[in-house]
Amino acid sequence: MNSNLLGFLLILLSLGLGYFIWQEFDTRRNIRKYSSKLQQAATGTLPAEEVPYQIRGLHSLPAVIHEVILADQTKIQTLETERARLAAVLEQMTDGVLIADPVGMVKFANPAVSRLFETGETIGRNIVEVIRQYQLIEAWRVCQDTGEMQTQSVEIPNRHQFLQLIAIPDTYTGGSLLLIQDLTRVRHLETVRRDFVSNISHELRTPLASLKALTETLQDGALEDHEAANRFLVRIEAEVDALTQMATELLELSRIESGQVPLELKPVNPATLLFTALDRMRMQVERAAISFSVVCPPDLPSIHADAPRLEQVLVNLIHNSVKFTPPGGQVILSAQKEEDFICIAVQDSGVGISPDDLPRIFERFYKTDRARTSGGTGLGLSISRHIVEAHGGRIWVESEEGKGSTFFFTIPLV
Numbered sequence: 001m002n003s004n005l006l007g008f009l010l011i012l013l014s015l016g017l018g019y020f021i022w023q024e025f026d027t028r029r030n031i032r033k034y035s036s037k038l039q040q041a042a043t044g045t046l047p048a049e050e051v052p053y054q055i056r057g058l059h060s061l062p063a064v065i066h067e068v069i070l071a072d073q074t075k076i077q078t079l080e081t082e083r084a085r086l087a088a089v090l091e092q093m094t095d096g097v098l099i100a101d102p103v104g105m106v107k108f109a110n111p112a113v114s115r116l117f118e119t120g121e122t123i124g125r126n127i128v129e130v131i132r133q134y135q136l137i138e139a140w141r142v143c144q145d146t147g148e149m150q151t152q153s154v155e156i157p158n159r160h161q162f163l164q165l166i167a168i169p170d171t172y173t174g175g176s177l178l179l180i181q182d183l184t185r186v187r188h189l190e191t192v193r194r195d196f197v198s199n200i201s202h203e204l205r206t207p208l209a210s211l212k213a214l215t216e217t218l219q220d221g222a223l224e225d226h227e228a229a230n231r232f233l234v235r236i237e238a239e240v241d242a243l244t245q246m247a248t249e250l251l252e253l254s255r256i257e258s259g260q261v262p263l264e265l266k267p268v269n270p271a272t273l274l275f276t277a278l279d280r281m282r283m284q285v286e287r288a289a290i291s292f293s294v295v296c297p298p299d300l301p302s303i304h305a306d307a308p309r310l311e312q313v314l315v316n317l318i319h320n321s322v323k324f325t326p327p328g329g330q331v332i333l334s335a336q337k338e339e340d341f342i343c344i345a346v347q348d349s350g351v352g353i354s355p356d357d358l359p360r361i362f363e364r365f366y367k368t369d370r371a372r373t374s375g376g377t378g379l380g381l382s383i384s385r386h387i388v389e390a391h392g393g394r395i396w397v398e399s400e401e402g403k404g405s406t407f408f409f410t411i412p413l414v
Helices: 002-043 061-092 111-117 127-131 134-146 184-219 226-257 270-287 307-323 380-390
Strands: 096-100 106-109 150-156 161-169 176-182 266-268 291-295 303-305 330-338 341-348 395-399 405-412
Touching (some): 096 111, 106 127, 111 127, 127 134, 134 150, 134 161, 134 176, 161 184, 266 270, 266 307, 270 291, 270 330, 270 341, 303 307, 380 405
Parallel strands (some): 291 330
Antiparallel strands (some): 096 106, 096 176, 150 161, 266 303, 341 405, 395 405
16 A cells, blocks of 8 residues: 555656756747847847746746847837938038047048049048048037037138038047038129129219219309300209119019019011011111121021010120220121020120120129229129029120120020
8 A cells, every 4th residue: 555655646746847957948048039039130130029028937037038129129110211301411411520539530421522623432431531531520520629510601712602610529429420511602602692682772872972073163154154054064964864764774673583574475586586586676787887697597486575675785785795896896786596596696796705704794783894994883794694593594705805705595486
């Protein structure tokens, strides 16, 4: 009896020990499988939803780890979204953004950096090789040495470009963040504004000074001399007319620029346009002793235009050509078809335009040195440019000093 009981106990003990060993092996096998899935989740090859959160033998630990993995993957996805959004912004920025380490090696640069400095691949290169402007490099070095933000502007003459660099120290890595801005257009607008104020002051000062001198002379007794008084009144009228013309052209230019002058577009024959403008300027051309000719094929297609406005453009261009062409010279008015538009040209054999003046010849109130000694408000070419552009065309000039100028403008066909 005792031996039977002992045998039964041994069997129970063996079964219990076997069950314990089997459970231990099963737990270890589950842990290995779970560890493998955790590694896959950590590398991003397995979604958090597929990681088991109930493992026999580990109780609540898998559930906790599952929540941690799920939270981490959510954060990673958020960071990836933000990174993609930031990368898209940097890709489209016109300002250059460059990140360098403490020794000046470029770790990041957006495409604008290569465009602004006309360089190829920038990442991995030294910042000195990329920037190649000693003033900007010096600003970066001062930023590295002092740990303070630095700002420096530089002009690149061969590219007619103005760049501004802002160097910001990175207190965490010891490197720096560089922001490069292209201020070329801003500088150009500042120059235009400054010249506009200067030119309009000059144009107003002359007639106003003449009017003041004439009125003071009349007040000082010239009114008693009827012949002198009449002569002064004629000059006063001329100065008032000049001021009126300037005010009228300024108002006209302002209305055209703001789109308050609607164009009445109709089919217009280019030859008719040229000869009409010539008829309006014929007396001035004959008085200047200049030969004038029109070169225009009779079968040119019609253009889509506001005829009075384009006549105004042609009159302005012909007037300029006559004004700067000495007696005995010639002016040629021509038109020809080019693709889907008509190109009209006014060519003269006058004094020409200097290379420095060519880029600014169509600005408001801009006048060359030769033009300053003659009449006019300096608004005619600016008005002409706006009228042509309102028609969907473009206007430009080709000139060489001493060899004359040719003004071109295009108007689309009907």
